[in-house]
Amino acid sequence: MNIALGALLLFLLLFPGILLRIAYLAGPYSRKNIQTSLGDELVLSLVPAFLLQAAGYATATSVFGYRIRLDQFYKLIIGANNSAYQPDFDLIDQSLGAFFAYTIFLFLLAILAGIGLRQLVEQTRLDVWAYPLRFNNDWHYLLSGRNLTPDDQASPAQEVKAVYVDVLVETKEGSVLYCGLLDEFYLSKDGVDRICLYEVYRRRFDRDIKDSERLPDKSLDERYYKMPGDLFVIPYSQIRNLNLTYYGPVEIDDGDATAF
């Protein structure tokens, strides 16, 4: 029973860190599909839990004037089998209300901090540089172009306006290449479930041209077949590989042009 009480107290102290991490990772592009162990999550929650508890401690003592008896926490956590286990249960009983108010305050602070941190990271693109800060499935970074850093680009921090995809698919007649503009993608537990393309052209993969050959400008040869329909959906299970090309704005070189 006493061991359970110590474990419960320890969990309450660490839980703000876990909450911060949950709030940070939650969102439309959740990282839920990334496989992480409970141990990893606990370790990653330790640092924010410590920072939140430090902030809570400082606020409770300096702003509200509470005197927090850390020795009582220590005595409760070590368990009854330890000779130093001599908690002051009268004091603990008197402080329960304040402790729960403090805990709830810290939970709310953790959630707000997680949401705020996510917004900050999204705006500053820190997640592109620092992998531990990534909140999305890695496929999201690839398919959205968010993986691009200023070093990758001709001009720093160009916004991706369209993603063009070549998809290699195996069919009974051989490998087929589908080329089109990426409209949507759906993440799954294994990575990507399916992708949706606009303006799709199809050609046989074995009909590549030689490097020495050139296509006439602004024309397509007969190898390409335009797929009818509004939206082309390819299940991930049929995809052999993907070739992604990102397009962004270009500088306006005349008064009539609109760059995007």
Added chain:
Amino acid sequence: MKAPMSDDVRRILANPKAADDFVRQIITSRRQDENAVISVELDGKTYKFQRIGRRSGINRTNG
């Protein structure tokens, strides 16, 4: 979830002729000059864009 696609690109794709011109230029430029500016005329406006990414800036004329 939606892939990044600007309103202008969606406007181009909504027009069959402009969409066809747009994609044809992309396919052709990717073989011949990856850094070529894609230029599409629509409703009296010229929309331009260019490849960005790891290999942009590399002059690759025949590929």
